[in-house]
Amino acid sequence: MRARDIMTADPVTVPPDTPLEAVAALMAERNISGLPVLDPDGRLVGLVTDGDLMRRLSAKEDKPASFFAALLGANADQAMAYARAHGRRVRDVMSTDLATVAEDATVEEVAHILETKRIRRVPVVREGKLVGVVSRADLLRAVMAPVGSGAEEEASDPRIRRGIYAAMREQPWISTRFVFPMVKDGVVTFHGFLGAQQAMTALRVLAEGVPGVREVRFDTAPPPSLMVGVP
Structure with a gap:
């Protein structure tokens, strides 16, 4: 490149x-x-x-x-x-x-x-x-989002990840400072700090709205007691 x-x-x-x-x-x-x-x-x-x-x-x-x-x-x-x-x-x-x-x-x-x-x-x-x-x-x-020599289109996993990030930034109830997605073969896994079950449900719905997502998983931890702003 x-x-x-x-x-x-x-x-x-x-x-x-x-x-x-x-x-x-x-x-x-x-x-x-x-x-x-x-x-x-x-x-x-x-x-x-x-x-x-x-x-x-x-x-x-x-x-x-x-x-x-x-x-x-x-x-x-x-x-x-x-x-x-x-x-x-x-x-x-x-x-x-x-x-x-x-x-x-x-x-x-x-x-x-x-x-x-x-x-x-x-x-x-x-x-x-x-x-x-x-x-x-x-x-x-x-x-x-690497593009191989001669590739005609971008790999789907990086596209999905950017789509999820863009959707997250539009929402006031979640922050990319504390939660971030990784995508492998269309499977989205959220990492970071997340406390409320409602936030997990909303994130799952958000991710499923991005074309190409096959499954949503969570590998998050409860936020420390002094961490402010984590849902």
Whole structure:
């Protein structure tokens, strides 16, 4: 499997002169934590993340460099921190030293970059231009729903599991924080913490409503006395 198979092919992007207030609002509204920055020709010039915005706030608490630290060159770092703390545009806070991959990079190569660089996403580029982004979430989805070479359709068990998760998230009486399904050959087994028999009945009904489910089982434990919010 390659980066092209799992990447988000049309990611939200911003130009370098975008005000940071607009970026913060966009991240909050779209529930995303990082945005590629493109120049007018569509070339990738940086990446702005929620971490960059947080560093902008925290930099205001930095103390001035001491006399001896300044002699050793720490004033250059202080200047950069000042620009990040007081800048008003994306170009002032974005990261420019980026790790990127090509479309034909394997998922193993992408995972290695994310892990060694300790980053949450990597841009996919073609001749310097952005064609997509691969995030940790994209890799996790690839692990949960592998697509073999030449396969015409997705395996049914991962599809069933995603369908159950989607249905659970729509219900106020159950939380995927405490209960999670596993699917094998169409048989759904719920694991985690679950107390009320009514919740088990409702979960069984919910799972049976997902196409492809053949049987529903429970391998759950009663919640600890101090655990709040478990049905």
